[in-house]
Amino acid sequence: MAEDVKRSSLLVIDVQNDFCPGGALEVFGGDRIVPLVNRLSGRFPNVAATQDWHPPGHVSFASTHGTEPFRTIQVDGLDQFLWPDHCIPGSRGAEFHPGLDTRSFNLILRKGSKKGLDSYSAFFENDRTTSTGLEHYLKGLGIRSVYLCGLALDVCVYYTAMDAVALGFDTHLVQDASRGVDRPEGSLDQALGRMREAGVLFTSSERLL
Numbered sequence: 401m402a403e404d405v406k407r408s409s410l411l412v413i414d415v416q417n418d419f420c421p422g423g424a425l426e427v428f429g430g431d432r433i434v435p436l437v438n439r440l441s442g443r444f445p446n447v448a449a450t451q452d453w454h455p456p457g458h459v460s461f462a463s464t465h466g467t468e469p470f471r472t473i474q475v476d477g478l479d480q481f482l483w484p485d486h487c488i489p490g491s492r493g494a495e496f497h498p499g500l501d502t503r504s505f506n507l508i509l510r511k512g513s514k515k516g517l518d519s520y521s522a523f524f525e526n527d528r529t530t531s532t533g534l535e536h537y538l539k540g541l542g543i544r545s546v547y548l549c550g551l552a553l554d555v556c557v558y559y560t561a562m563d564a565v566a567l568g569f570d571t572h573l574v575q576d577a578s579r580g581v582d583r584p585e586g587s588l589d590q591a592l593g594r595m596r597e598a599g600v601l602f603t604s605s606e607r608l609l
């Protein structure tokens with residue numbers, strides 16, 4: 401492997417049916433990353449995967465507020481961008497993409513399961529104080545570096561990367577094994593720029609495999 405991935409973890413973010421073509425909140429080309437993620441998973445000493453996991457009536461659903469998706473409202477003083485209903489436990493949409501090889505996943509972490517609180521980052525829910533426990537899991541294993549891939553690049557991958565940097569991890573984005581939703585439009589470029597500024601290192605599956 402071209403880069404040293406000892407003491408590192410591959411974070412596989414939300415590769416679920418609802419974020420793939422045909423899903424409730426599809427990301428263009430979301431399913432195309434699956435073969436790359438599978439190959440990457442086999443190469444890392446640790447793999448932690450996340451699933452977006454929302455009960456019916458979740459705060460992030462436009463339907464909960466009787467309005468249209470893809471707009472921002474205020475809920476309890478927090479900006480909440482509204483999405484179509486997605487990733488409801490028990491639905492096909494919440495399941496991993498059927499082509500995803502989960503055999504090498506050491507941890508499967510489900511986030512956003514509190515009805516009134518959304519979670520984009522794999523480390524903290526959107527109130528920015530409720531930990532998911534991932535930081536302690538990784539640090540408890542002596543892991544210093546994280547490599548991120550998955551969906552959506554400009555939402556959950558982005559927030560996870562920014563938190564990873566802030567928590568002191570060497571943070572790498574495997575860009576070709578991630579895809580963005582770009583809602584609202586322009587958010588993908590903005591997210592990439594902010595990640596670069598924050599010190600996220602950009603890499604590719606080609607360099608890792």
Ligand SMILES: [Zn+2]
Pocket residue numbers: 452453454460486487512
């Ligand atoms: Zn969600």
